Amino acid sequence: MSASQEQPQESAEPQEAPTAPARPVGPPRRGPMGGGPMGGVGMPAEKSMNFWPSAKRLLRRLKPERALVAAVVLLGVVSVVFSVLGPKILGEATNIIFEGFLSSQMPAGATQQQVVDGLRASGDTQQADMVSSMNLVPGEGIDFSALATVLLWVLALYVLASLFGWAQGYVLNGVTQRTVYRLRQEVEEKLHRLPLSYFDKMQRGELLSRVTNDIDNVSQSLQQTMSQLLTSLLTVVGVLVMMFIISPLLAAIALVTIPLTILITTIIAKRSQKLFVAQWTHTGTLNAQIEEAYSGHALVRVFGRRREVERGFDDKNDQLYEASFGAQFVSGIIMPAMMFVGNLVYVAIAVVGGLMVAAGSISLGDVQAFIQYSRQFTQPLSQLGSMANLLQSGVASAERVFELLDADEQVPDPVEPEAAADADGAEGAASGRLVFDDVSFSYDPEKPLIDELSLTAEPGQSIAIVGPTGAGKTTLVNLIMRFYELDSGRITLDGVDITRMTRDELRGRMGMVLQDTWLFTGTIRENIAYGRPDASEDEILEAARATYVDRFVRTLPDGYDTVLDDEASNLSAGEKQLITIARAFLAQPAVLILDEATSSVDTRTELLLQHAMNALRKDRTSFVIAHRLSTIRDADLILVMEDGHIVEQGDHAELLAQGGAYTRLYEAQFAAPADAETLADPEDVGGPGTATGGMEAVPEGAAS
Structure with missing residues (x-):
């Protein structure tokens, strides 16, 4: 919208979101409606999160990266293969040392069989079986050459495993960040397609929490869990294969870990799942409370509500603390439980393996390798268990983001839009003739607001809209901007139904200045040029002089290069409003909408602005909403609205002569x-x- 100044705020009209089929509505709030610094306390989610569908949906977002995901899996497989081969080969080094030591204790010149026979003759059958299963050379010591060769092989395997693991992490990091980048981009685009009714129902802090905190949490969860999850699963499979190769009996003992792990993780995860949903719900609610209290900080102090705000913050903070503590504590039990199970299995393997070595059915090096494998087996299982809290937290945040992405959107622009034409029928230079044809609209179907309104605004005509609070004045201009969809009837701009135009086309022909100013962090020059970025320096200065901005900007040390902060606190309220009016002047819109635009300026400046706006309104249709009737005496047409109807219309003198609603x-x-x-x-x-x-x-x- 080339000349819009601020997001319109329906301050005086009902705020219930429409539910008629013609207008999409936003999703239900997860807590009471917030309405200022003392917004309601947020409540936990009404039902627990649907974990698996949301998790699958999150993983499907990796589809554009499927080639790289396949590369990640391949790199992970190679890294795990090299890693799981290490203990088996290292066990050979243990065998070389142990067999060399035993060989050095035997008499030189004797054969291994002679030693075995001697042991059996002396009645030491168990030791004889153990010696017979080894490769011994009596009288010889440790073969350091063979030991060095084995150790070099182990070193090479571990180096290669680390390199492939590093490559896997590098590729996976890119996959994750690009996926989250697309998610952020999709959310940003979605926000522009949502109807204004969605923002009416959603607290600003809650929405910001979903767009920032929840997406960041999804990114962190994907980054931490995907790499560990893949590596842990591959390690479990690889280690399990090696354990069965070494000893099926010991492998069967180790397999007891799997059902115990699944059982413990399932029990704990069910308890922590609801707590994670509540944690992120309370995070959004607390953010909304902080944002509201901060933006209304001055009013909170003026009305002496600081202690009440602090109590509200403490209540929400306590709820977030309890949910977060419970979620982290319950999910944190998984890791110690898995370690306990792993230690039990470790003891069982050590005892049974020692007996098997003594019986000669397995070598000492294989037992050592198996013990290492048992650690490698229980460690990824423990990691899988500990990742349950990250997964649940990430999927809980993803579900909140998906709720935003699934919200009903505004009615799409027509596939073949029409362009407004001027009086001669040539496209591209709209003259600004607006016609309301039997327009009806309501926020709530049970509470009609505007009913069968008909109105014609001719080009160059200045129309003032007055009436009591809640009469529908601001709603009327919001309908012109198509912030809401009509229940019935139509609005045309230069003969074209505005629903047949794109919103960009429609709003590009309009300029709006609201009572609540909106200025972004940047220079005064940049804020004025926001209405028309391609404007030249001379055009910017001309607009500033026409609206008397130049008068006070010249007194600033940096002039037009003065940088405004977030709240533009270095300017007065009237000066900020003058800049927004200059922005609209620069945009040169076909239709100008002024909603209490001069309420923040002093009387003398208001008179000057009236002259400037008279020049601006030339050959343009203008709508002026004002409560100060002195500002609209010169309007060509004054509309008096009550309960969504135009009860009187005429100029100032005519309406006073009628002695009706305007007179009152x-x-x-x-x-x-x-x-x-x-x-x-x-x-x-x-x-x-x-x-x-x-x-x-x-x-x-x-x-x-």
């Missing part, structure tokens, strides 16, 4: 000072104890 508004505004003076002197209206409006006398002695 005018007298209520300009007669207020006189009424106040009258009320200040009771004797002028009937003596002590009486008041205007026919109220009964206050009894003597009653509290005032």
